[in-house]
Amino acid sequence: MIRLTQVSKQFRTGVFALSDISFEVEKGEFVFLVGPTGSGKTTIFRLLTREALPTTGEVIVDNWDVVKLPNNKISHLRKKIGVVFQDLKLLMDRTIFENIILPLEVSGIDTIVATKIVEEIMEKVGILSHKDKFPIQLSGGELQRAAIARALTLEPDILLADEPTGNLDSATAMEIVKLLSEINKKGTTVIMATHNEDAVKALSKRVISLNKGQLVGVGGKKPKAPAEHSEKKSVIIDKEKKKEEEDEDF
Amino acid sequence: MKTFKTTWHNIRRSPYQAFAAVLVMTLTFLFISFFTFLLYGSSKAISYFESRPQVTAFFRNEVKQADIDNLKNELMVTNKVASSKFVSKQDALKIYREQNKNDPLLLELVTADILPASLEISTIKIEDLSAINKQLLESPLVSEVVFQKDVVSVLTSWTNALRSIGLGLIIVLSLVSIFIMVIIIGVKISQKKSDIEIMRLIGAGGWYIRWPFIFEGISYGVVGAILGWLISAGALWYFTPSLSAFLKGMPIFPIPLIFFLGLLGAEILVAIILGTLSSFLAVLRYLK
Numbered sequence: 122m123i124r125l126t127q128v129s130k131q132f133r134t135g136v137f138a139l140s141d142i143s144f145e146v147e148k149g150e151f152v153f154l155v156g157p158t159g160s161g162k163t164t165i166f167r168l169l170t171r172e173a174l175p176t177t178g179e180v181i182v183d184n185w186d187v188v189k190l191p192n193n194k195i196s197h198l199r200k201k202i203g204v205v206f207q208d209l210k211l212l213m214d215r216t217i218f219e220n221i222i223l224p225l226e227v228s229g230i231d232t233i234v235a236t237k238i239v240e241e242i243m244e245k246v247g248i249l250s251h252k253d254k255f256p257i258q259l260s261g262g263e264l265q266r267a268a269i270a271r272a273l274t275l276e277p278d279i280l281l282a283d284e285p286t287g288n289l290d291s292a293t294a295m296e297i298v299k300l301l302s303e304i305n306k307k308g309t310t311v312i313m314a315t316h317n318e319d320a321v322k323a324l325s326k327r328v329i330s331l332n333k334g335q336l337v338g339v340g341g342k343k344p345k346a347p348a349e350h351s352e353k354k355s356v357i358i359d360k361e362k363k364k365e366e367e368d369e370d371f
Numbered sequence: 372m373k374t375f376k377t378t379w380h381n382i383r384r385s386p387y388q389a390f391a392a393v394l395v396m397t398l399t400f401l402f403i404s405f406f407t408f409l410l411y412g413s414s415k416a417i418s419y420f421e422s423r424p425q426v427t428a429f430f431r432n433e434v435k436q437a438d439i440d441n442l443k444n445e446l447m448v449t450n451k452v453a454s455s456k457f458v459s460k461q462d463a464l465k466i467y468r469e470q471n472k473n474d475p476l477l478l479e480l481v482t483a484d485i486l487p488a489s490l491e492i493s494t495i496k497i498e499d500l501s502a503i504n505k506q507l508l509e510s511p512l513v514s515e516v517v518f519q520k521d522v523v524s525v526l527t528s529w530t531n532a533l534r535s536i537g538l539g540l541i542i543v544l545s546l547v548s549i550f551i552m553v554i555i556i557g558v559k560i561s562q563k564k565s566d567i568e569i570m571r572l573i574g575a576g577g578w579y580i581r582w583p584f585i586f587e588g589i590s591y592g593v594v595g596a597i598l599g600w601l602i603s604a605g606a607l608w609y610f611t612p613s614l615s616a617f618l619k620g621m622p623i624f625p626i627p628l629i630f631f632l633g634l635l636g637a638e639i640l641v642a643i644i645l646g647t648l649s650s651f652l653a654v655l656r657y658l659k
Contacts, residue, residue: 172572199574210569214384226373227575271573 122148122310123169123279128178130164130334138164139175140334146312148278151305153321154314156331162314163207164334166281170202171195183278200228203272203309205282209264211256211271218243218252221271228275238274246270246300262293269300273309280304282313286320298323377583378590385559389591392555396595396645397602399544400638404603406537407634408626413530415623420522425500427517428507429487438512443490446506451499456491463489470619487514545645552591552649553656556584560657567658581654588650592642600635 123146130139139161146152154162167173168180171187180187185198211220218239225235243249246266251259259267265285272280282301286294298313298320305311315321321328330338382389430439439457446452458466463486471477492507494500504518560567567580607626615624 170572193576196571196574196576199572204572206572210565210572212566212569214566223570224573227570227573227579232373275574 122146122150122183123312124179124181125165125168126179126181128168128175128180130161130168130173131176137334139168142178142331142334142336144329144336144339146310148310149305149308151302151311151324151326152313153324153326153328154312154331155316155321155328156337157316159333160331161334162331163283165331166204166283166312166314169279169281170199170204196227200224200275201278203275203277203280205265205268205272205280205285207283207287207314209256209268211264211267213256216253216255217248217259217267220256220267221274224271224274235274239270242270242273246273261288262290262296265289265293265297266300269297269304273304277309279310279312282311284314284316286315286317291319294320295323374579374582374586378586381559381563381583381587382590385562388555388559392552392591393594393598395548395551396592396642397598398595399541399548399645400596400599400642401603402544402599403541403638403641404600404634406541408603408607410530410534410537411626411630412618412623413526413533416618416621417526417530419621419623420526425494425518426492426503426507428490428492428510428513429515429517430489430512431514432484432487434488434512439488439490442507442510442512446492446503449503449506451494451496451503453493453495455493458489458491460484460486460488463487548595548645549649549652552588552646553653555591556588556650556653557657559587560584560653577658581658584654584658585647585650588653589643589646592644592646592649593639596638596642597635600631600638604631604634 125145126143128139128142129137131137142161142165154165156162164173168175169182169187171190174188178188182198183201185194187198190198211217212223215223221243222235222239225238226232230238240249240252243252246269248259248263248266248270251263251267256264256267269280269282269285272282280301285297285301289297294317298317301311301313302324313320328338328340329336330340443455443457446455460483464481464483467481467486468478492503494503500518504516507513507516570580611624611626618624
């Protein structure tokens with residue numbers, strides 16, 4: 122479903138945000154993208170949504186070559202990918218309902234149908250009672266839920282969540298992680314960028330680890346990176362998980 | 372429908388910018404309306420003068436009808452005269468009474484005896500007017516000749532000058548309007564930069580983002596055109612009685628309703644073109 126092959130991204134300043142990254146994420150998978158600030162997590166998301174282009178390498182999303190995608194197809198790609206942005210990117214002068222319905226409006230979906238969809242999703246993420254409030258009136262966790270709801274309105278095949286637990290207390294963070302896990306169980310491929318170790322530990326999912334723009338590890342159930350690359354860089358970092366598997370083998 | 376709603380939101384959320392845009396458009400269309408009225412009036416005036424006898428010869432009091440007929444025949448055989456009409460003293464009195472029917476004092480003072488008989492002549496070619504004028508002036512029967520060639524030519528040259536100046540001013544005003552609209556819509560696009568970025572990221576296509584700004588430009592243009600038309604038409608309606616009195620005899624007023632409606636339609640069309648052009652330029656410039 123998602124494949125990055127030898128992807129590098131160099132900024133104009135000469136700094137490499139990503140360096141020779143390769144990994145794959147399969148349909149319906151839940152993958153954690155972990156690493157410290159500046160490790161390149163957000164850059165990967167920006168490449169997947171064609172917000173940025175790689176300097177070298179290939180980015181494939183659902184059989185679409187993102188790098189070669191013509192400009193008029195970018196909006197189609199973005200409708201297939203729901204994104205929970207790190208800074209949420211909610212429109213402050215619109216109500217929560219207006220924010221969440223926006224992707225449906227953009228797609229030209231009938232207002233009555235769209236309203237129904239939005240209300241269902243808002244109920245699912247637990248913010249229906251806040252539908253007429255403005256973002257400034259909501260707490261961090263509620264805003265995060267609103268951002269998730271907006272990302273889900275078009276029933277995307279892929280959900281990218283960039284630090285969705287960033288500024289939340291641990292209890293709220295776990296609620297968000299649980300919510301993303303439930304979304305994943307319904308078939309949506311979820312990639313969650315985080316440096317919240319508790320969140321990673323809470324779910325037994327594959328972890329792709331980055332540091333300073335380099336892939337330092339792909340761990341977990343399905344490390345199906347391209348052959349030449351996996352030999353070079355793929356390291357199982359989810360040691361506990363590996364140990365469990367080895368124990369099972371014995 | 373959603374696009375119109377977004378356009379309305381954009382307008383409502385920055386009323387001062389909207390007011391400035393509408394004001395500049397109103398000024399442009401106010402000028403266009405007044406200029407059109409002026410052109411309409413001057414073309415009507417030219418037609419009026421062209422339809423009037425081009426040369427009028429006033430006869431001395433003692434001249435007999437037979438002498439006048441002879442002079443008329445002499446003129447007709449030159450093959451330069453298109454038409455001629457004899458206006459007797461009685462006819463002149465009738466015309467005078469008609470023209471001054473609202474002023475009894477003037478009617479009391481004038482009788483047919485003091486009004487001269489006249490011969491109104493139109494020539495086939497305008498260049499023959501001088502020859503006819505000369506022939507009439509040489510006749511001992513004629514006391515005075517009114518030669519209208521100068522009136523028409525002066526009016527025509529004034530109208531042409533007016534048309535050139537007016538068109539020039541309309542072009543300048545339209546360009547000013549376009550530039551101001553580009554700046555206003557550009558500022559609005561810049562203000563909504565983060566919103567636009569978010570919409571793009573959630574999959575909005577280019578035209579979904581552009582259309583509200585283009586409709587906004589069209590709205591300013593159309594509202595400005597309607598306001599400009601209303602003010603100018605209202606002013607003309609208000610001043611019609613005094614203008615009619617001032618331009619007594621010229622069949623300019625009342626201006627037909629169809630003319631006003633035609634002008635409104637044309638102005639709305641121009642407004643749509645100006646609005647679209649300016650907002651499109653702003654979108655091209657600021658929404659890359």
